[in-house]
Every structure is written in C-alpha cells, then in structure tokens.
Amino acid sequence: MIHIPDTILKRKDQREGELQKKHDNQPSQAEVFRETFREKEAEIEVLLASIEKTTDKLDLADMFDRISKSINQLNKYLASSSIFLIAYDIKISKSAIQSLQDRSVELENKYLPRKRFTFKNRRDMKPARDKNTEIDRHVEVEKIVTNPNAFSVSDKTDVTLFIDHEDIKNKDVTLSRLVNCVVFIHGSPNTLHLITLESCRIVSGPVVTSVLVEDSRNGSFAFPCQQLRVHNTKSTDFHIHVTTRAIIEDTSGVRFGPYRYSYDNLDAHYEGSGLDRERNNWDDVDDFNWLVNNKQSPNWTKMPPNDQDSFLEELKPYLKKNKST
Template sequence: MDEEDRSQPNQFSSETLDPIAQMKHATMLERLSNLQRSRLQQSAARRSDSAASSPAFESVRSFLDRFSDSKRSIEADLACCRALASDPASAPNLKPELEKVSASIADLDRLVAENSYFLPSYEVRSSLKAISELKEALDSANSELMPRKKFSFKNKAPKKDPCVLVKQIEQIKVLDAEKSSPVCVRDSPGFWNKEDAVLVKRFRVSEEGEGDFSLSDLSSCEVYLKGRIRALFVHRLRNCRIFAGPVQGSVLIEDVNDCLFMLASHQIRIHQARATDFYLRVRSRPIIEDSSGVRFAPYRLFYEGIDEELKDSGLGEETGYWANVDDFKWLRAVQSPNWCLIPEEERVGTMNASDREEQCDDK
C-alpha cells in the first residue's frame, strides 16, 4: 500500500510537469523565432539604408549612360552635317549645324568637368579622350565641308622661277627626312645636334625670338633657358639636364632618355620618355604617353627675376598638378606603373641659375 501510494504521486508529478515543460519550450521557440525575424528585418533595413546613402556607383553609371547618349547624338549630328554637304539646297544650313555640334561638344566637356569630383580618374581620362576625338572629328568636318573662298582670277599668277621650284623641292625633301622628328620646328630658334655642352639662352621681352624654342638631338648637355617663351619643343635628348623659365603656352617632349627637366608651363605633354625626372609647375595635369620610369616633383628653379616672370605668365602660384599625371595609355582604375613621385630624400635642391650667362648661340 505504502509502495503504491509512493508510486502514484511520482506518476502524477511526471504527467503534470511534461505539459508545463512543453509550454515553456514552445514559448522559448516562439521568442527565438520572433527575435530572428526581427533581426532579419533590421538587416534588410540596414542594407536598404546603405544603398540609399551610397549612390556613388549609381551616379557613375548614370554619368556614363548620359555621356554615351550625348556622344552618340554628337556623332549622329556630324553624320547629318556630312549628308547636308552633299545636298546643294541644304548648304546654307551647314554652318549653323556645325556650330550646334560645337556647342554640344562644349556642353559635354562641361559635364565631365562638373562631375569629375566623384568619377574615378580612369573614367575622367577616358571621357576627355573621347571629347578630344570628337573635337578632331569636328575640325575635320569644318575643313572638309565648309565652302572655301572662291579663287580670284583677276591677276594671272606669275610663273615661278626654276630656281625657286628647285628650292621648294629641296625643302620638301628636308621635311620628309624630318618626319621622324615631328615635335620640333626647324624654323624656330633652338639648340640642335650638341654633345657635352653647356647651353644658355636668355630671352628678353624686346627680342622677336621670344616665341617658340626647340631642343633636338642633344647628348650629355646642360641647358638653361632664362626668361619667358611662348612654347618649347623637345626631341631626342639623352642624358641631359634642362632648366627652363616660364613657358606661356605648351611644352611638348618626345623621345627622351635618362634626363632631368625643370619646367614651368601651362600645359606639358610627354611622349616616349624613359627613366627621366620632371620637376614641374603646371596649370593643368601633365600628360604622358608611351613612357615608363618617369618621376615627378615640384618646380625648383631660381634666377634673378624669375618670380616676376612666373607671375606675368600666370604661373606665380603652385597648383599641385605636378603630382596628378594622366597616362593616356593606361586607362585602368589602378595607378599607372609608368610614373611615380620622386621621394623627398631623392629630390634635387633648388637650382640657382643666376650665374649662368649665354655661352652658345642658338642653332
């Protein structure tokens, strides 16, 4: 009896506790399920907020779509201009249409400038290159399609002296021979075909030669150009050191190896440079093409009067563009391996050219 009495409470207790445990277990599962659902909802909300607060990718994509549409529209307008040129009745409309294309290219150029702050650098370079090609196509269309001035036959052209014809033929031969040197201009003053020389040229405001200047086929030379010039053309230099005052226009450099350039200019374009250092002050991003092992640092040239000359040439202030180089043959998102900045400890000090006087006549 006692044994039966003892067994009954245990059986009752077991049957009583099981439903309670089951209820607790069910409540716990429901709580966990609700918690998991809440976490999933919060995660989805965070992803949505993140996408809404990070529109950079969509902005770049939107820009590229708009740029492509505008580019195609301009190309179509150019094609229409060529079609108009073939119809004499539509010829009067040709000039306004070409002007319209020019305005569209200007708008596209402005679009890139206004959005360049968030665009990847390779997209900016690619867009600028496409705009440059559109401008070249427009220039070509203008020269081909616009009606030329009619020739006047009032005065009969004099017969050319045979000696003049021979001279012109010889000039053509010289030009053909110099096609391998397209950068330099033979008619401009310059230093040509020198080796192991110190070459100094002082440009004065009163001189007519304060225009273009050329450096070509120099080897192991030091060149000092003091004063303002309009443009500088450089071609085929080996192991040279070039120090130049302000260039009011462009510097065009081609085929240089193992050189050092110290230049101040509004635009600088470098083609086929190898193992060469550039110390620059420039008003726009320097451009390199087909180059490798080139390095950049800020301008460090001094001579008496250079500060005033730089100011008068619009180069009085440092812009920092020397450190922002465009490699037109490298359109990827990562840094071009063809150029870098010169480490501080490897940069040359300020070059004082005050005591350099003219020692060699140009040409």
Template sequence: MELPAMDREEDQGCLGPRLEEDPSFKVPDRLLKRNQARAEDVRRRKEEKESSSITEEKSDYFSGAFKSQRAAVEELLSRCGATGAGGGGAADHRAAATQILEEATFKTQQLQNFLNDSLSFLNQYEVAQAQSALQRLQGLLAEKRDEVLPKKKFAFKTRSKVTEKVDDADAGPPATGGSGSAGPPTTTTEVDWSVRAEQCGFSNLDSAVLTLTGDQIRKQDVQLSHLRDCRVLLPGSPSTLHIKHVSGCQILCGPVSSSVFVDHCADSTLVLACQQLRTHNTADTRVYLHVTSRAIIEDCHGVALAPFNWSYPGLDGDFAESGLDPARNNWDQVDDFNWLDTGTPSPNWSVIPEADRRTTWDSDK
C-alpha cells in the first residue's frame, strides 16, 4: 500500500526538494521540533561518548601513574633498610637513612596530592582503593622510620608546667581558724607540650588545654586518645589524624592531607579539614567539617554537621601543603553505613542550623 504523499516525505526526510520547488511552502512545526529533538539527541549521545572516553583515559592514566609512584616509594624504603650495609659509621648510616626517609615522605605526599587532584573523575571504588594503598604506604613509612631512626626514650628532666600548676592547685589556700580546708585542684590546666613533640599527640589526660605547633605536626600522624574535657589545638597540616576514646572535648585541627579517623567519641566538638572522614561509634558530637570526598559514619547517632570555619595565621599555607582544595567542600555529603534506605534521610546525622553554629573559637565555650 502506498503512503500518502506528505507521510512519505516525512518518513524520508525529503523536505529540501519541496522547498526548492515551492519557496512559499511552510514546514510544519511538529516536523521542526522532531528534527530539533533528533539533532539534540545525536549531540547529547556524542558528548556522552566523548566524556566517557576522556574519563576512562584519565582513570587509566591515574591507575598507571599511581602504581608506578607507589612502587618507587616502596623501592626507596627497601633501600633504606639496607643503608650502611657496605660500611660507614652510625652517624653516616643515620644521615643516609634520614635522607631516604625524607625523599620517601615527599613522594608519598605527592602521591596524596595526585589523588586529591584526581577525585573529580575517579569512581568511589577507585578512590577507596587508592586511599587504602596510601594508608598502607604511610604505615610502612612510619614502621621504617621507627626501625632505622629509633626515637630516644622520653624522660622529664625538670618539672613540666602541668606538674607545677597541679602542685600549686593541690596546695590550696591555707587553713584558717581550724575550719578551712585545702581547695580542690584546678579543673583547667594550660599546658606547654612542646617537650612532647616527638610523641606527636596526647593521651590519658583530663581537663587540659593541649597545643602542638605547625612545625611539630607537619606531615606527621597525630594521635589523640583517652582525653576527657580537653581543648586541643592543632594548627598545621598533619598527614593523618586519629581520635579515639574522647569525651567532652573540643578538638580543632588544620588541613589533614589524607584521612581523619574518629572512634568512640562522645559529647564533643570537632573542627576538621581533611580529604576523608571516617567516624565510628560516635554520639552527640558536632563536626565543623571541610572534606573533599564524602564523610563516612558507622554505628553513630546524634552527629551534627556544619562547614569548617576555623581561621588562624598560616591556614592558607597549610591548605596548600595538604593538597586540599579550599573551594571544594562536601561537608553535608554523608554515607551512613547503617542506613541503606536512599529514599529517606538517615536519622543518625543532621545539619546544624545556621543560627546555632559557632562563629568564633577563641575559647572552649
């Protein structure tokens, strides 16, 4: 059966000859819309194909370059263990080991920066694999540093400021008329912990103000554990930050080049900037966050989030050293491993209303 003339022309797309024969002929709007839709669909499919191809090429390049650079760091560390085998005194051995460890640390930081710069085109699995490899590499680096450059055992040669202040507080006011009694010890102690710089962290302390400088924590793995009612200030750029078993604390930390791990934290306030945040077993805690990937929580409740808003001299330089992008902050993008219903918000975390957010951090109040 032969199609009507107009239908035959529509099916074959032969509008051009008809227009040449009759310039007054008007193309129906429905045909124009159909042709425009087809052209748009062709353009969109072409762009998607090109974008997919570019992303795949970038991902392949990242995978190869990352693997190559990681192998270079591992090879450096393997040579570090053998340094001095051919002779030389202890001082020469230590100097050579120090040089190799510094180079390995620098290359590891470059690798972290490379990952940070590639987050836009990597999928979640690729990011997780690279982060896991970096954590293993950082652990190997720390083990090698302890092996070839053992730290001197720490011992106080003089009383520290915390001892002096607690002693003074324990003395209390003198008794009067037989009815007076010694006052209770002070509940907040200003502590100078520069003497503990080698430890790069604090543990087993109550009611103290604790500070490490940027030089002390630069590219180090900082550990905070078993703290209660403490205020911790960490202006600088550590490699990683571990927070475990803390309660009633306020912890402020500059840009962390890789991950912050929080475990068993309660009734605290954390002010953090990092590439990744992983939080476990945490309750009733506020987090002022800058994170360039996505925050992860597990076995948590009562976690409230707001954007990172701490400022201190040198913050811009610490962001540059960490490799984090100050303009990229996914503070409210959270993956709750205990809440798999994507259609309903997790009840375990929330956003702090703007009116309730802290804007200054000059004190613990």
C-alpha cells in the first residue's frame, strides 16, 4: 500500500475546498437571468425616457423602432430562459415586458400618432339574413402605412378581413375591439395582440415571437407562435402550435387543440419565423390562478377532435368566397 504524505492530502483537500467554494459562489442560471433582464429592461427605460426629448419625427420613428426591437429581444430572452425559471419569475418578467409595451404604445400614440386604417367594400352588400349571406361580407385594408413596424385594425363589427404576408411581414399586429369578425392572416407577423374581441374567429400564420390575448369572449383563434399569454378571457377556443408553455390568467372556459389550419406558403412562413415545427406544447398550459400541484386546472380543457374539425369546416366557405372574388 502506497503511503501518501499528509501534506499532499491536506493540499488536495484545500484545492477541492477552494474549487467547491468557487462553484458555490457562482450565480445560478436564474440569478444570471434576473440580472441580465434588469439590465436590458433599464436600457429600454432609458430609450422610453428619451422620447420626450426628441422632436424630429424621423428620429422618433427610429427611436420607436429601436424600442420595439429591444422589447422583442427581451421577449425572446425570456422565452429561451423559461425552461429553468419558476412560474413566479416568468409572471413578473412578462408583466414587466407588457408594461414596457404599453408605455411604448402610449408614447407612440402621443408623439407619433398613426392614421386609422380605413376600409372599402368590394361591392354593395345586402344585409345578412342567414348564415349563408354572412359569408358575403368582405372588406380589405387600404394600403395606408404610417408606421412601418405596426399594423392594426380596430372598432369593426360584422366584417371579414384577409391580410397578406406583405402587409404584416416583420410587424406587430393588433386587432382590437372587434365584434363578430372573421380575420385571416396569411403571413408571419412579429407579434400578435388580440384585445377586446367578441365572437370573433382569427386565423394566423406563424407568429415570430408572442401572442397576447386580452379580454376575449366566445372566440375561436388559430395560430403558431413562440409564446402565448391569455388574460381575462372566457369561452374561447385556441387551435395553437406553441413552442413554450402557454399561460392563462384570470381566464376560464377556454379550450386548447393543435394547430391544423393550412394555406399556400405556410411552409415558407414557418421557415421564415424560425419556429420549431416539431415542438408543440399546445396541451401544456400554465394557469397562474391555479396553484394546486398535480391536479388539472378547471379553467381550461382539451378540445375534442370533432370540434377541431368543425372549426376548419366553418372556415372553408370564407376561403372559397375569397378565391372567387
């Protein structure tokens, strides 16, 4: 048996102790995330604060572009880090991002207001008398673009809207205060915000980053995305492809099924969006109002396949009518 001097053993123990101490002092992944997130958040805060000091409209447009890109990068950073974050960290971070987005929109409306999109009918429409005449509704957005980074439609009732990829490519799309509307987005927007919708059907191609649904009632939505957050929503169906875990909050009576909608150029839009088609967490939903472990939240359920089929069938007459016009 080989005898090892005590001095060598002590030196070995000392080195191991120093290595362990160094390892213990290293910040965890979550701590690194929190510090990095705070730094990036502070950078955006500085950009927002500088808006009031900027008077040139071209400079303002550039500033808002930088802010939008920075917020999107922060959103992507949160999405890529969510695998090792606890629910509380995700909730706080998403709330902070939403606050930044809200402030950005508020400042942009104040200092660089956009003209409202206007609509024109393709033909004189007769009042709808039954389900078949409802399909005749069709309007299109006039090509009025005052902000190259955003596209919005609001305050519409009983309209059907088809939006092409070139209209929303790399843009943040907002649909708000719509009632009984059908919207087809055959393209890949940067973000999608669905706010205050009643009895609407919204179908979209791959969303590059996140989808926010706020205050929806009796709707049916279909889209692929990286992140999904649903707030204050009731009796709404989601046909989704989501690469992270969907989040619901203050929401009930919602159902989830896989994204099965298809259209020309969908494959190309998937490729351009960077979404992983092999990774779909449509049935992995985190309810921030349900804290009981190992028990299904009563606020959401999986959608039966028959209802998924019915949704696709309901869309066909609108698509057929669009091709014939």
